[in-house]
Structure formats: structure tokens, C-alpha cells
Amino acid sequence: MSSVQIRDVRKSFGNFEVLHGVTVPIEDGQFVVLVGPSGCGKSTLLRMLAGLENITSGTISIGDRVVNNVQPKERDIAMVFQNYALYPHMTVADNMGFSLKLRNAGADEINKRVKRAAEILALSPLLDRYPRQLSGGQRQRVAMGRAIVRDPQVFLFDEPLSNLDAKLRVAMRTEIKELHQRLKTTTVYVTHDQIEAMTMADKIVVMHDGIVEQMGTPLELYDKPDNQFVAGFIGSPAMNFLKGHVRVNGVATFEGPNGVKLPLKTAPAASDGRPAVYGVRPEHFTIADDGAEAEIIVVEPTGSETQVFAKIGGEQVVAVFRERHQFNPGDKVRLKPDPSLVHLFDEATGKRLNA
């Protein structure tokens, strides 16, 4: 196990820069998730960490050692690929033992370590099978087994769950997290799925267009997104954004689309009259007499909660209620955002305005 330091790393393909100076400190034993939309550079960063891509500038160190010019196999890392990259002509046992075989480990040693990894992952009955004879979830576990066998300093996961069906994905998510709690190996995990990021990470790094938008624990990112991008990316259903102006005369309020008044707890005095974006999570709406008037468009019950699509001042918003209301399309209701939980962003820069 070791810490990983990514310092001001840049990556260019030809003249095209895809990473514009990324700095991510990773503590020993931490589970860090790099998350962002496709093309944000998260996979490239992971591959640079693995040594599969050159580092254009900046440094990456694993432990105390700068690994910029260290061969992948000398970096003591193991990677789980999106398509698993299992060797199709080798049995599960051979797949898992391949790295040990290349290091000229003895047959007993290989056997022992493969058996141990297989037990951890419940793969023992499948050791003699070939990858083709396995289900998606089993292949996924073999890929992890291949990583565990090596007992590396750092585990790298490149979107490992995206080829699984929804149900299996949830199960494997728990399994990977449990595995990390057990082995406590530093892990860097790349995904585009914010739910995976939220559920698994000790620390989330939200990336967008080659820069880090925000880093923090899942709940920090959820409760206090630094900017509109992070606010919109984290959370499902996504945060509602309403454009308008901040009014700070006596009581801070937000003047939304078509003059709708929305409550604010505080707003910096300097932001008076400023074009801004009002952000409120669907789960932070309540039905209240002093709420903003809204017209219901669609009601989607899921059992545990109900998603309600409605229009406030002509703009569509979504609200989520745990309690059951009798709503019908066309009904007029009053939706009130919880003023202590709303977010305010600068319209031009997207930066957070309220504390």
C-alpha cells in the first residue's frame, strides 16, 4: 500500500491538450473515484498512472518514488480493465497466476496465492474454466482476482462495472467496496456513473474537460458543490437550475423566471441584482402555502418515492417526495425549496455564490 501524488499533470496528444494540469493527492489506503462525463480525461489520467500513457508534464509518484519514467511492470500497480482483458486462452487459474508466472514465482507459491484470491472472490469452483465459459459478473471477479493475486501497492479500476447489467452492477459495487475495506489497498477507480462514485468513494474527484472541478468526500460534494457543473453532475435526479437575479434588500430573495420569488437564507450583499442560477435538489422541495406556484406535468411513482415534474414560472423542475401526495397532471401546487439547502451560482462563471 502507498500514497499516490498526482502533481500538475498535463497530457497532450499532438497539439491537443486533454489534461490541463491536474493535481490529486491520494492518501495511503484511500478509495478515490475519478468521475466525469466521457472525454473529461479521467481514463487518460488512470492510464498515465498505470504507465500505459506518457506524462507530458507534471509528476506522478507512488509512495515516495516519482514514476514518470518507470516501466508499468515496475510500478507495482494492478489494473482492472473495462472489458476485463482476460486472456481467452488461459483458464481462470492461469489468468490469475500469469503475473506471478512472469515473475518466475514457484508453482506452489502461484497455486497458494491464486487459491487465496479465489477464496476471497468465491471463484474456487471456476478455476479450471475458460473466460468464455463465465458470466459477466464472474469475469469481472476474475479480473479483480488477477489484480489481488499480485498484492500491489495500488489498484486501478477503469470503469469496471459498465459492461454489467444494472442489478449485477449494484451487487459488484458492494463487493468491490467490501474488498477494499478488507484489503485496504489504495484504489483509484474511474467511472462516469456518479452513483458509483457516491456509494464507493472515500474521496471523489470530479473532472470535466481536463481539469478537476472539485475534490471531496461524497457528502461534501453533494452538500456544497463548488460550481454549477459539480452541482448538476452529483445527485440523481439532477439538481434543478432556475435562472434569475439575486435581490438583497433586507431579506435576500431570488427573482426567478417570470418574476417568481424564491427564498434564500443568505446571499452576499455584493451579489445584489447579479444574474445568477438558483439550484435546488429535487428532494429539497416541500409543499407549503408560501411556496412558488407550480403546475404539475407528469407524476412518476416508484414506490419508495414519487418524482413530480412541474413548471415554476414556465421552467420545468423535478421534485421528489417520500410521502404520498395525490397529484394529477394539471394540478396547481405550491412548491417551496428549503432555503437552508439551496445553492446559488454565478450565471457567467458557474461559481458558487452563497456560503
Place this chain on the structure above:
Amino acid sequence: MADVAIPRAKPHMSEDSAWTQLKHNRNWLGFWFMVPAMAFLIFFLAYPLGLGIWLSFTDTRIGRVGHFVATENYEWLWDDSIFWLSVFNTLLYTFVASALKFAIGLYLALLLNENMPFKAMLRAMVLIPFIVPTVLSALAFWWIFDSQFSIISWSLRHLGIINQNINFLGDTTWARICVIFANIWRGVPFVAITLLAGLQTVSPSLYEAATLDGATRWQNFRFITYPLLTPIIAVVMTFSVLFTFTDFQLIWAMTRGGPVNATHLMATLSYQRAIIAGQLGEGAAISSAMIPFLLAAIMVSWFGLQRRKWQQGENND
């Protein structure tokens, strides 16, 4: 969905006529689709093969219907040293040419699979020997290996390495080397391009995974590329061996089997005896004698081609 009443079609009581059944029965329909291919195979493959084998048991000559002579032609061949020389030549030619074609083809394929400038153009260029008609390239080689005007002899003489022309096609050893060389030149593109196609089916992430597992480039080839390529190698080499074993054009255009039968292959000898000398029965016997060798080659690849366990589907264990 299930509770929607679907009006049932009235069961068709009357038995269809035999002809209607032939037209609509799925099995018969399958048969009709098969007929054209079957007819083609019967008339152009099975019939000539059968006729050839039949002729080998007769004393047919051009212009004269033969009589059944049982194995007389084969008995003659058994004692014919030229026939045995041609068998030896064919085996030598096939073995040396195929082995070298495989080695060079694999090397070229690995090279062309790398990222390099002008990749597409280089790949296209590799195919050139394959595009040129065999007889044309044979004629070119004929000139290259000419006893008087050979460009090789000329160059070597001007470089001062030799002081008289090499008799490429007149010397038995040189002649064999020359025809094998020409065959390799023609056959390499097929092997190279097919193996290249095979190489491209290997997912790059396997190499990345192996690299992270600590494999060197040689180990990448030894443990990943080569085993994954074996099925395609088996196919390519079977074809290569079959084509080389039955080669006729190159030899006939370059040496006509000479000098002193040193480059006579079974195919050229068969042609010489059957068509030029008119002994159809004997020529057919030489051709038929190739069948066991070809079958052996096919058997080898059959077992080589058997889907390996790792290629088999999901539920086969």
C-alpha cells in the same frame, strides 16, 4: 396481452397435395436452396475428381478410349525413379517454401501491425506479388535467373564478387533454390495479410494487461499473440501447403521441370505425361497419387483446427 382473444385460424383439414408439400415444407425448401451449390460442386469438383481417379485405373490415351487395367499404372509408377524424384521434389518444395513463407509472413504481419508512417501504403505494397498474374511473375523470374542476362549475375559480376554468370536455372541445386524463392515471393503476401488480419482481432487491452502483469515484448508474443493466432495460423498454413503442393504454373513457366527433372513436381510431371505425352491414364495416376499427401495435410490441419477448448461457447465444460 395474454387475455386478448386472438381469432384462431380454422384448422386446415384437407391434406395438401404432394406438390404443395414439396413447395412449402421447410425441409424441402432447404433442399431447393441447396440444389444450385450442390450441382456446382458435383459437376465441377466431384465429377472431375472421380473421373481422374477412374482414368488412373485405365490405359486411356488422348484420342483413344481406354480399358480398365486395375493398378497397372501405379505399378509402373512404383518402379519409376522419375516419379519418385518428383515426389521428393514436391515434398522438398512444399516443406521449405511453406516454412519460409510462414516465417517471413509472420514477421511481416507483426511489422505491419505496428504503428508506423505510411502504414496503409506499406500494407498495400505487400500485396503486390499476390496481384501480379503467376505466369507474368514467373516470366520475370525467368529473366532474373537467365543464364546470360540475369541481373543478379550482372550485378555480382560488376561488384567483383563473381567472375562468371551463375547458371541459375541450369544447375540442379540453383534451379531448386530459384523456384522455391519465386514461390515464396508469391506466397508471402497471402500469409502476411491473413496473419495481419488475425493479429488485428487481438484486443490491445490484452497487451496492456500483460504489460502491467510484467510481460516483456517477447513474452507478449509468446504468451498472448502466438496462442491467440494459432487458429488462423492453422487455416493459413493448410491453404499455403495445399497451394504449394499442387503448384504448377510457376514451375512450368520457369523450368518445365528441368534441369534433369530436378524441379519436376508431381503436378508438372502429371501434365507432361498426360497432356504432352498423351498418356492420360498414367498422368491421372500421378495426380491421384497426390491425394494421400493432400489428405494427410488436411488431416493435420483438421486436428489443428479443432476448436480449442478456450474458443468454445458458454456452457461447454
